[in-house]
Amino acid sequence: MDMQRAFLAIVLSLMILVGFQYLFPPAVPQQSAPAVTTKEQAAGAGSQTVSSPPAAAGMPGDMSAPVALDPNTADIVVDTPLYTGIIKEQGGGFESFVLKKYRSTMERTSGPMELISNNGPGSLPALFVLDNGVGNILPIFKAEKTHLDVKEGERAQLTMTASSAEGLAIARTLTFRGDSYLIDVEYNVQNTTDKPLQISPALLMENERFAHRSGISDFLFSGPAAYVNGELVETAVKKLADGPVTLQGKVSWAGLVDHYFMASALPISENPVTITLQSLDKRIRTVISEGIQSIAPHETKTYTYSLYFGPKKLQVLEGLGNDLAKSIDFGWFDILGKPMLWLLNFFYQFSANYGVAIILLTVLIKLAFWPITQKGMKSMKNMQKLQPKIAKLRERYKGDPAKMNQEMMTLYKTYKVNPLGGCLPMLIQIPFFFALYQVLLKSIELRHAPFMLWINDLSAPDRLWIGFDVPYLHGLPILTLFMGASMYLQQKMTPTAADPTQARIMQFLPIVFTVMFINFASGLVLYWFVNNLLSMLQQYLINRQHSKAEMRSGKE
DSSP, X not given: OHHHHHHHHHHHHHHHHHHHHHHSOOOOOOOOXXXXXXXXXXXXXXXXXXXXXXXXXXXXXXXOSOOOOOTTOOEEEEEOSSEEEEEETXXXXXXXXXXXXXXXXXXXXXXXXXXXXXXXXXGOSSEEESBTTOSOOOOBOEESOSXXXXXXXXXXXXXXXXXXXXXXXXXXXXXXXXXXSEEEEEEEEEEOSSSOEEEBOEEEEXXXXXXXXXXXXXXXXXXXXXXXXXXXXXXXXXXXXXXXXEEEEOEEEEEEEOSSEEEEXXXXXXXXXXXEEEEETTEEEEEEEOOOXXXXXXXXXXXXXXXXXXXXXXXXXXXHOTTGGGGOOOGGGHHHXXXXXXXXXXXXXXXXXXXXHHHHHHHHHHHHTHXXXXXXXXHHHHHXXXXXXXXXXXXXXXXXHHHHHHHHHHHHHHTTOOTTTTXXXXXXXXXXXXXXXHHHHHOGGGTTOOOBTTBOOTTSOOOBOOSSOOTTTSSBOHHHHHHHHHHHHHHHHSOOOSOHHHHHHHHTHXXXXXXXXXXXXXXXXXXXXXXXXXXXXXXXXXXXXXXXXXXXXXXX
């Protein structure tokens, strides 16, 4: 029984830890990168500006000086069933990228989700430069058309051309798909002079962190991320205050991410590239550098990228490849989390309601563990019957712990009771609980997903508006209160130890859990509530079975 108490304490500590992380978010640490250099180490690994003689190498510049708007340039509008993008001829960056299927906030008047914050033509994502971003002179990419309408299932191309004073001609071809957020970009750089030139081609991704807010935005990662050398590298924005961070190696993608969306670039190159991360006030800059190169007279070099501005939806990202799906990370239990997300979406296909899908997934998990949970509950019931005998042994051998343990083991053997029988089923289920916890916390499928009645967003805490503002809560957490009540009733039905101190402590757990779950996403609370109801049903069946068995033994 002591082992059971110890294990129960561990489980409760883990649960309280989860709640503590939710209520008091820690700073996001920087994950170790395969190759990271500081500002000083990277000073000699930069590039040169475009010119006939070699220019001094250096880190990418901040391009923070405002770039004057050219009145002779136009904006190109690209409209697809999934998004509307606006590209500036000046610099060629994306001025706007609106997702049609996602809103900024839960309010229907909030408008569609905007992934780009416009801070002038020099501070837009997807700028292609030949000086590694050291300067602030933007080429003018003249487009063949100013509006592109891409239908479902179609592809369309946009060609833009520019030239530099040094004699370089750039042709930019963008390929859009009507059924995908992925955009292919190809740059053909031609040296039109009779002398070799040195260039430092780079793609600049600059943006502010996404403006949307949710109940969990403050403690989940939001910032620059990259998939380098087979590893997801998330760099805390606070880390960039100390200076630029450089990542080197095989880069699958790099850009700005949070738990729901990402704006990233994918360098399509067999050669290693260098990623430089910088913090510019509220903006984050990611420079994907191809390094210093020489381009011969009349030679043409091609640089290819893909862009992804869209949701972090596993089914979408897996279909695109390029390790984009690696941006979704469910932590230590990722190997369990992604199958659970697949099951959640599977149930949604039939129910068309993610709340119902959560219930069905909870039932499936409960059924899968029903046999071992059954054994564990029966073991706890048997242990409850032995409590009077155990109490007598403790009283008799309280001065001889070794003898007491020996007699207790004999008692367990005589009555064929495993003291760990009630703990092992719980231990096996812990990884699955934490995996599902991560899935319900981070999956964009639950964002703004309604369930029923007052629960209109499964990613937000449940609140029932009662006509006036409730301090701190701003509504009544009805589902959370139901969850706490179910936990209390479950506790009353579950066998407990005879120790009065432990029993009094256990009585407070429903209150502790209710307070802890108040700001949890309603999807998580729904899972826990349904799981409690199923556990109560299982305990009822076990208690009924034991009662019948006792009645039969009494008659005999």
